[in-house]
Amino acid sequence: MQNSQRTPGVVPGRLDQAAYRSNFDDLHPPLDSHEASVAADRCYFCYDAPCTTACPTAIDIPLFIRQIQSGDADNAAATILSQNILGGMCARVCPTETLCEEACVRQTAEGSPVEIGQLQRYATDHLMERGLHPFERDTPTGRRVAVIGAGPAGLACAHRLAMHGHSVVIFDAREKAGGLNEFGIAAYKAANKFAEAEVEWLLKIGGIEIRYGERLGEGLLLEELQESYDAVFLGMGLAGVNALRTEGEEHAHVRDAVDFIAELRQAEDLSSLPVGRDVVVIGGGMTAVDAAIQSKLLGAENVTLVYRRGRERLSASTFEQELATAKGVKIVLNAQPVAFNSEDGKTVSSVTFAYTDDSSTGFRLSEETFTLKADQVFKAIGQSLKGVPGVLETKDGKIVVGGNGRSSVEGVWAGGDCASGGDDLTVTAVANGRDAAEDIHAVLTGVAG
Incomplete structure (x- = not known):
């Protein structure tokens, strides 16, 4: 870790190259063939599988897991891709813990579901790495x-x-x-x-x-x-990106989280991306969590995610919330920004928040406020x-x-x-x-x- 992590302001190169490679490596390393076989053996192959019902694309999960179990990963991939042609990406990004894996009978009985997402990735990666495409185009219709x-x-x-x-x-x-x-x-x-x-x-x-x-x-x-x-x-x-319409929102280094994430995803060299020492992320969805975690992984010393409602209203999954806290992100609930402050009149230096009350009587701001130091702010309050x-x-x-x-x-x-x-x-x-x-x-x- 370099001394630049403690440097105030929005600067690039807070970490060394080894740290960037480690921080942005695969979140879940792929299963090898033995691990996939062991994971597949845990499936009960339910006839009326609740996992399939819970999948928005209705993949026949017991079937593809049985195909993996029998050593036929390519046909397992075809089963997946016939319902979800982007099954490889979904295996990586789906909140399986709230979809198929939450519905898994193993989860209900033992508290530990079959690793459906990882098995799906194993099968689809196996097929794609070999350059195979299991579908053929029908006779052109002229339409x-x-x-x-x-x-x-x-x-x-x-x-x-x-x-x-x-x-x-x-x-x-x-x-x-x-x-x-x-x-x-x-x-x-x-x-x-x-x-x-x-x-x-x-x-x-x-x-x-x-x-x-x-x-x-x-x-x-x-x-x-x-x-x-x-x-x-x-x-x-x-x-479109929603605006907060808060005093000082025009200050430098107050930006939309979606732009930050897009810039990061397209960067060839992560050390070239500037990030603040004290970062505040406003929002409670997956975009907010992604921006917060990646700020931390880029070398920000203090990252705080602030959401205006309670934890039960957070749209980010429990897994994503736990991942954020594990990476060192602090989550503050029931608070809404009321001012982006600047010491020089140009660049954000802190954010003032008001505590909120979100009860049966409605949502309102309290008179009690607090201020967080911030040299960079990301807004993730939804798009239109x-x-x-x-x-x-x-x-x-x-x-x-x-x-x-x-x-x-x-x-x-x-x-x-x-x-x-x-x-x-x-x-x-x-x-x-x-x-x-x-x-x-x-x-x-x-x-x-």
């Missing part, structure tokens, strides 16, 4: 579908449509595909550029073109897409829709869709975080994209009305 957003929902939709023989053009505002998986997830959860490798593997199905630097509402118009394509799927996520055409029905900041992803406009589907029902999970976005693709296919082939 063309536009997909907005190359994130989990858009990629899942595009792959399923391509499998059915349709041609797909994905439009994405960024310079690289992957969406949340590439730009919005902590680096230690998807090490070694896995998100990029997974996209390259997915595109092997053929029939998918990606056009970068294309944003809906900025030269890319919905009505023009409707005229040029047989169907449109919107999966662009939530591009941006650039969505007014013809689409929206509610609570999201596109209104039916169960199959159909929007209020004929020929337009939506899924993922930008649509109603989205919950900031990769696995849910994949399910949305997959299901919308099946409905689009049914409509284009005349099976559905």
Whole structure:
């Protein structure tokens, strides 16, 4: 550890290279073949498996674990990927502790579930490392579908449509595909550029073109897409970032957590990333936790995550909260920022918070305040829709869709975080994209009305 860790201000190179490599290595090292076999042997192979019911993509978990147990990892991967084409990433980032593993009978009986996420990673990695793609594209139909957003929902939709023989053009505002998986997830959860490798593997199905630097509402118009394509799927996520509207929010080194995480994910040299000595993160979701932990891993001495409500309202999973505290992040609850302070009138130096009361009578600020020293502040208070055409029905900041992803406009589907029902999970976005693709296919082939 270098002395720069104790240097005030926002500076790069707080740690040596060995520390960066260690801090941002795989959060969960992969299982080897023996470990996978032992883990698979713990499964009861339940007939009416609660783990499968708990999986948003309804993967047949007992089946793929039995296939691993019998030494057939490739077919195990095919079982997973037939339901979740981004099963490799989901194995790394899914909150399995609140989904399939929480529902595991072993968890209920013994308090220790089958390592479903790790087994899923074992199978999908085994297949991808060998360059295998278990699906073939059907005979081209001559139909063309536009997909907005190359994130989990858009990629899942595009792959399923391509499998059915349709041609797909994905439009994405960024310079690289992957969406949340590439730009919005902590680096230690998807090490070694896995998100990029997974996209390259997915595109092997053929029939998918990606056009970068294309944003809906900025030269890319919905009505023009409707005229040029047989169907449109919107999966662009939530591009807008909510503001706190707090005094001093414009001070230097007060920034959005999503931008910080994206910058970190694309950095070739982590020692070049500046980070404060005293960092404050505002928010209670996965983005807030990821920003807080990664600040600590970059060498920040003091990192405090502050959330305006109680622990029961934190959207970050218990595992993520425990990981944060294990890495040295302090979590403060029931407090809301009321001022970003600056000693020089330009750069943030501290944040003043008011304690909150979130009871049955409503949410309110108390008169009692406290101040935290801060040379860097990250805001992670949620995102919103941006650039969505007014013809689409929206509610609570999201596109209104039916169960199959159909929007209020004929020929337009939506899924993922930008649509109603989205919950900031990769696995849910994949399910949305997959299901919308099946409905689009049914409509284009005349099976559905």
